[in-house]
Amino acid sequence: MGPTYDYTITAIAAALFASALIAVILYFSLHRRVAYLFFALYCVSHAAKVLMKFPWLTEEFPGLNPSAVPVIIYGIVILGMLSMLGFILFEYEIKGQWRWWTAAASLCLLSLVGFQEGWYINAMFALCAGVLILPIRRGQRGAVLTLVGLGGLALCTYLGYRDFLNFGYFLGIFFFIFCLLLAVSQQIHSQISQKQEAEIRSTQLENQLLKQTIQPHFLLNSLTNLQELIYSDVEAAGHFVQSLAQELELFCRVSAQPTIPLATELALVEAHMRIMEVRKGQAFSLETLGFRGEEYIPPGILHTLVENGIKHGYKDRGGRFVLSRRSEEQQVIYRLRNDGETNGSDVRVGTGLRYVEARLEESYPQRWAFDYGPTATGWENRITIQKNGKEERL
Secondary structure (H helix, E strand, O other), X not given: OOHHHHHHHHHHHHHHHHHHHHHHHHHHHOOOOHHHHHHHHHHHHHHHHXXXXXXXXXXXXXXXXXXXXXXHHHHHHHHHHHXXXXXXXXXXXXXXXXXXXXXHHHHHHHHOOOOOHHHHHHHHHHHHHHHHHHHHHHOOOOHHHHHHHHHHHHHHHHHHHOOOOOOHHHHHHHHHHHHHHHHHXXXXXXXXXXXXXXXXXXXXXXXXXXXXXXXXXXXXXHHHHHHHHHHHOHHHHHHHHHHHHHHHHHHHHHOOOOOEEHHHHHHHHHHHHHHHHHHHOOOEEEEEEOOOOOOEEOOOHHHHHHHHHHHHHOOOOOEEEEEEEEEOOOEEEEEEEEOXXXXXXXXXXXXHHHHHHHHHHHHOOOOEEEEEEEOOOOEEEEEEEEOOOOOOOO
């Protein structure tokens, strides 16, 4: 055995320790899954087995009986095989683990009769393959890869035993570790995907709830206004009901759509202004600036902001709203200003504003901003939408 052999052994041990380090990092990074500790122990045990092959071991440790080395190596083999089983059981969350541990312990005790290492390794390969059938039947990601790695390890071990492949066992170990890492990456990807899907479902449910809430919220406000009109002006109340029916019909028709033409949204806003003119006996106007006529926006957001503006900013007088659009290189900015009275200390996020935010997130996820507050001349709402590089009518 020359320097080349020593270098090969050193490289194998270093690679195994590096794999163990990766497993430890995964353990601390991903919810401290016990499976990764078994993975690390598996790599360390085989690195120790490699180091036991160094001929200078008895020279460095003169008190070590050379006849004890095979016994130590056999103990390391048992530890490695048990670590392999532990990884599979915990990675794929196998139920009734005590049965498999009992079977593994029985195989270990049987193998101690005559130190039948080859028989023990083959038996543990078969046991681990049997365990993997369960997650494969359940369709768990990574289980097939783990079984492929196990099969490759068994094949390389056999070829090495028959002298058809140098370092066959350790080459099989690396193939198995490679497959385990791929399987773990699949598991991680699956967990990330499930988390993202859960977040998306949560957002969709929240948006759906707000969509269902905004209509009765809007209707309740309108009915409150109608109740006041009935006692003060019956004729105006009749016109109010007719206009309200038209507005509600339009709102219900578009609210389920992700985006609608700006012209449709403005028609909804104008309908609400006409209703409030009947209700308050005052005139309201909407001026638009910078629009091309082909913009699409989420339904109901301008209607909601105008409704809030009239409700909180105008008591005994009419008012003027100005809606402007400015397109920049990376973003589009919408501003809705009014000249209503404001109280800067009374800014609360109610159903209407939550609806606006939910609609923006649904249509432009993670690339919008919504700011609002008093100005020197009234109130301003500002919606900023980042462009996504695709054809998008903003």
